[in-house]
């Protein structure tokens with residue numbers, strides 16, 4: 423084809439416009455968000471990194487790569503791009519906001535640790551409209567300490583914890599017997615309900631009834647809104663989430679009121695009982711909102727995380743028969759020595775602890791946690807954190823760092839004995855004042871599940887080579903189809 427004299431300049435003009443628009447678009451976020459050089463304290467600089475495209479930042483690349491291979495995203499976005507400047511701290515534009523990403527053990531400790539909490543950095547959770555103004559993930563300072571103390575006391579109170587675990591033991595036993603009858607099981611579908619029911623049972627002694635089913639569906643609606651843009655118009659996820667949140671609040675208020683009215687006649691001895699009766703140091707009882715917001719937070723934070731931990735334990739055990747048999751031996755021995763493993767003594771099950779550590783290292787539901795930069799002038803070894811930006815403490819970068827964990831993609835529970843991680847290198851439950859208050863409950867219930875599982879059942883994966891998708895949480899793409907049978 424011959425180009426006429428007028429098409430060549432037109433093509434050149436189009437190309438020039440494309441180049442200029444691309445250049446301006448790539449610079450737009452920097453012009454909008456970067457602080458002026460005079461605002462950066464002397465001797466400090468911003469970490470290396472790109473703020474990507476307007477509005478979407480680096481999200482397309484993040485979603486596309488992280489979904490299939492988080493380390494591939496990490497390598498492409500940071501490690502290989504900033505080879506000369508790799509100090510484990512970068513800037514990026516993710517999740518709709520500009521952020522500083524910290525990756526090394528020391529930096530994550532700096533961001534999450536007690537010195538900076540509530541001063542340099544505050545919590546990074548989204549909308550109080552969805553989580554509730556009294557949710558411990560939102561409140562700061564004295565109020566945060568008070569809520570954490572009271573919740574932690576409630577869920578580790580020995581008689582309530584023992585009762586919760588004994589009830590769990592019964593429920594796990596009957597659930598697994600039902601699975602064996604069904605034989606062909608999808609782990610994701612089954613475990614989602616199991617762990618939700620467990621947390622409702624532990625907190626307010628209700629499980630598997632229509633009310634809990636309704637709560638499970640409202641909770642899913644609420645989770646949908648946490649990940650959505652806050653557009654409060656019918657048809658949008660955020661609008662639906664606000665309605666689900668209201669329904670959950672109404673249900674919780676009526677459960678709490680019922681419990682208060684019944685007084686000592688309703689001795690359920692569950693976590694709600696403890697929360698209703700608890701007084702803080704000034705003698706104040708918790709309000710309905712405080713209890714509701716924190717039980718809903720625990721439902722949100724606790725059920726998916728525990729469910730995925732059990733799912734991955736089962737998948738990895740199916741792929742590693744030697745680990746399964748070592749674990750089984752530990753639990754058979756324990757069975758012969760005790761009449762139940764509800765106790766919180768983790769010394770009873772050293773190998774199980776290693777297996778759970780390794781599952782949480784490789785496939786944790788929380789690859790990173792968020793904070794917000796609250797103060798002017800915050801810097802770490804000369805790298806500046808602009809006020810108002812988010813901080814993404816990238817825990818997975820540590821967990822998959824070959825210097826900390828040799829051959830990091832390999833499932834090897836014994837690595838925790840051979841080379842125990844140093845402080846900050848391993849933090850599946852976070853670190854510092856906001857470290858997960860449910861960690862003990864999550865580990866105890868996972869251990870209980872494993873006990874019944876390995877002493878009574880065997881299972882195999884239908885698709886042992888199923889690929890893994892990492893968003894929103896890591897799972898095999900088939901959700902974990904298994905054939906489940908009694909031993």
Ligand code: HEM
Pocket residue numbers: 534546558559560570577719720721723724725727728731782786787788791792849850851852853855856857858859860861863864
């Ligand atoms: C394997 C299971 C679990 C994992 C991996 C996990 C992980 C985490 C992580 C990494 C954080 C820190 C977030 C941050 O620093 O911003 C956290 C906080 C939290 N978790 Fe968990 N969690 C698990 C189970 C649970 C359970 C069972 C409960 C409830 C009983 C729970 C309730 C909470 C709450 C309320 C917070 C907020 C704490 C605060 O802001 O002070 N989690 N969790």
